[in-house]
Amino acid sequence: MAKSKSAYSVPGKIGKIERHIIVVWVDNEAGVLARIAGLFSGRGYNIESLAVAEVDKKKHISRITIVTEGTPQVIEQINLQLKKLVPVHKVADFKRGEKDILFRELAMFKILGNSKKLEKVKKICKRFNPVVLDKTNKSIVIQVTALRAEIDKLALDLKSLGLISTSRTGAVAMTKGSRIFN
């Protein structure tokens, strides 16, 4: 029985798990985020990160970027189920690692330490578009934009240098070149 705790039918063979970024354009109306999040939780899909903001003030369109994991079959279901929601206008789906797509996450780190340590912090962050947002002689708040794994690694490295607080966004995505999502 260890194989499956809540089997409704015999679980079939599990396909290979892939990470995808799904971009959804929705009407920015009350409850729309709950609909999207509820669809994921209700059907047992996974949300790794989520970023939402209104991108068209006039038409009240929000753009939601969701990072998720699943077998190709599950990813296809996520796309199709999202498209059925009434406030959803369109859905775009990308596999992590696709060449034509740009992904970025933003993180803010607060680090406590003496000036020597803080200089070291700035150095480590150099590759990730660092912006010092606030600085005192005992602390620094630094913003970086990078890929998820890079930020994970960075946070780990900063720990020994006095990292006390981390705030991160979910990933956002955009196509390269002149092509747009459609």
Next chain:
Amino acid sequence: MPKLLSGAEIVFKALEDQKVEYIFGYPGGAVLPIYDELKNHKSIKHILARHEQGAGHSAEGYARSSGKPGVLLVTSGPGATNAVTALTDAYMDSIPLVCISGQVPTHLIGTDAFQECDTTGITRPCTKHNWLVKDVNDLSRILHLAFEVATTGRPGPVLVDIPKDIQFKKGKYKFFKNTLKKKLNGKATHKISNSELDKFIDLIKRSSKPIFYTGGGVINSGPEASKYLRELVSLTGFPITSTLQGLGAYPGDDPQFLGMLGMHGTYEANNAMHDCDLMINIGARFDDRITGKVDEFSPGSKKIHVDIDPSSIGKNIKVDLAIVSDVTSLLKSLIKRFKEKNKNFVNSNKQKTSKWWEQIGKWRGKKSLNFINSDKIIKPQHAVQRLYELTKSQDTFITTEVGQHQMWAAQHYKFNKPNRWMTSGGLGTMGYGLPAAIGVQIANPGKLVVDIAGEASVLMTMQEMSTAVQYRLPIKIFILNNEYMGMVRQWQELLHEKNYSESYTAALPDFVKLAESYGCVGIRAKTPNELDEKIKEMISVDRPVIFDCVVDKAENCFPMIPSGKPHNQMILGPEEEEEISDEGKVLV
């Protein structure tokens, strides 16, 4: 400047413009302004249920037997939560429902006010869409959109939550038509291409072991779809099986029909599904009751799947040709194209499928629906067969509750027309059949409506008999009374070492006296030789009847595919009850 109407007036104006004739509901504090307005709208009749769940199932029965959306009106808080089971049931079985719920006044929302609940939050996962109306000027647009969403694409329930102050406020009314920019679920956006049709026809022509597997989508597509399905099946000469929800789309007594498939389907239907080389799925969704073990499901076949809902395709089973379409339009163009190039296909192809039909004949020879009859005690299967024989000459509508009786009804009652069979398949809601029968009778006055019931299920919504009596709806509640939750008892016998934990109902009411106390007619049959006479009596009474048919307590529903087994490993009867593996026991 257009005349301003109150929110309550707008509700009725919208219902009138949607040509709604009946609403099923139950009043309460937060919908009183709407109920107050009811008297001014003579074309709309309100059916007062005894519980909001009952109102919801009645609306479902109305919708399924008439093809029109069912309308439900409930109050805030408990009114809305009581409707949740019916909404979920409609969501699972793709039944168009529009539920209008009252809500506490806007300024009280979020304060835990009396009879407040987060109705749109609670019903979000069990509706296609829902709305909380915050501005009376949005109300008419939302109501018309609600009808459109409920009835477009794959049908389903929607809910419009209207705070009490919005019902009083004055606003503008406008009749909106086709407000959806995109048609939902792909219905209109997809045009069937000739290349798809040619692939379809090519697969038909290449197959030597084909089968049609059809479902509720054929019924939902309207009576035309059944007509075309019959034409296509006769043009090809292929065998056909149907899901529980699809019964009636194809005549149940036709020689090409193999009976229902799935967990309690016939031996021939399930074996044909397993061994076929071409499966043509029209409007069914590869539900787990149908597929059994997914990895071993029909291993050697090419599969065609026609469904209006793109997310149904590829969800459980991978297919070779997927067509997102309404069944009627697909069948219409398919038949046209097929006829152009394949004159007399059915005869020229006979040779190719003759071995297949021979094999099907052998499976049929097992007579998997047989049971050992008795002259002392009424066998439930016998009771359904007698009911069928005694009602088949008239246009009869059957609803059911959920459990063994439901499966026996599906196996032994043969349906010849669509929209005559209303059963809770997806959600499996005990207590569905009685209120559904009320809705069916409202939509079909003068027709015979029978709820084939179990005594445990029917007690869940028994209070609705009072509704039937109030509106003089002569529904017949045909209870196969075995004093057990029969399907639970059967699983306990087969899977849990006969530990009949809590599945026996001690202290059942006397159903005949219960009927009398409701003001309807009670009839009891205890032996096989009085059965026919009593059924005839039931049919001839022009009043609601509760029929207490006392049946064998120990009878099990066969054939059966045990959970976790593929289609070709059915248990045919009690003599074949093999050990079910531990793994199979955790499955439901």
